[in-house]
Amino acid sequence: AQSVTQLDSHVSVSEGTPVLLRCNYSSSYSPSLFWYVQHPNKGLQLLLKYTSAATLVKGINGFEAEFKKSETSFHLTKPSAHMSDAAEYFCVVSEGASKIIFGSGTRLSIRP
Amino acid sequence: EPEVTQTPSHQVTQMGQEVILRCVPISNHLYFYWYRQILGQKVEFLVSFYNNEISEKSEIFDDQFSVERPDGSNFTLKIRSTKLEDSAMYFCASSEIAGASTDTQYFGPGTRLTVL
Numbered sequence: 001a002q003s004v005t006q007l008d009s010h011v012s013v014s015e016g017t018p019v020l021l022r023c024n025y026s027s028s029y030s031p032s033l034f035w036y037v038q039h040p041n042k043g044l045q046l047l048l049k050y051t052s053a054a055t056l057v058k059g060i061n062g063f064e065a066e067f068k069k070s071e072t073s074f075h076l077t078k079p080s081a082h083m084s085d086a087a088e089y090f091c092v093v094s095e096g097a098s099k100i101i102f103g104s105g106t107r108l109s110i111r112p
Numbered sequence: 113e114p115e116v117t118q119t120p121s122h123q124v125t126q127m128g129q130e131v132i133l134r135c136v137p138i139s140n141h142l143y144f145y146w147y148r149q150i151l152g153q154k155v156e157f158l159v160s161f162y163n164n165e166i167s168e169k170s171e172i173f174d175d176q177f178s179v180e181r182p183d184g185s186n187f188t189l190k191i192r193s194t195k196l197e198d199s200a201m202y203f204c205a206s207s208e209i210a211g212a213s214t215d216t217q218y219f220g221p222g223t224r225l226t227v228l
Contacts, residue, residue, distance in 0.1 A: 034216070036219070041121075041221065042221055043115070043116065043118075043203070043219040043220045043221040043222060044155075044203065044205075044219035045219075046216055046217075046218070049216060090155065094215075100157050100217075101157075102147075102154050102155035102156070103154070104153075104154050105154075
């Protein structure tokens with residue numbers, strides 16, 4: 001059975017410092033993995049996705065994530081946080097159209 | 113940039129009433145989905161829809177739920193007799209390709225349903 005664990009419910013960093021949002025998954029197959037971001041009162045916006053091509057995936061707004069099969073991880077990083085990055089971030093694993101599991105979300109706060 | 117839209121943004125209803133949540137998927141997309149997120153809980157898959165029929169549904173999607181594509185643009189979720197526990201944020205999504213794990217789903221902003 002597939003599952004997704006986002007290890008931190010809340011992460012707070014200072015503007016200009018690196019961001020690390022952690023995600024671990026379990027899957028019976030070779031999954032596709034996604035990160036979505038949700039700003040207040042907005043829909044879920046795709047940041048990036050991994051689909052068994054390059055293990056380091058670059059997304060929008062300077063975010064990237066590395067798929068590590070040995071660690072079953074897909075952590076999201078950004079070298080330098082911006083105030084506009086404050087939002088809720090969801091890690092998602094997919095084994096097919098209906099087999100989509102969301103993580104519980106990580107709220108990212110940015111301190112000035 | 114094309115986006116998925118949902119109406120209304122917030123719906124308040126009395127327990128036992130029927131509600132219809134509306135979504136307009138991205139125009140060239142073929143696969144449509146509904147999810148819900150109860151406050152403080154994870155986003156949960158409800159149903160996927162392709163070629164005018166349900167493709168997959170979760171255990172949550174019981175007989176009180178139905179989906180329909182009444183015309184070429186709208187995709188609706190109907191809850192026949194709402195219960196208090198149906199209070200949640202409901203997200204619609206669409207994808208261009210037919211339901212592979214690699215598909216990117218594009219989400220709408222959600223409809224917050226409050227059942228009193």
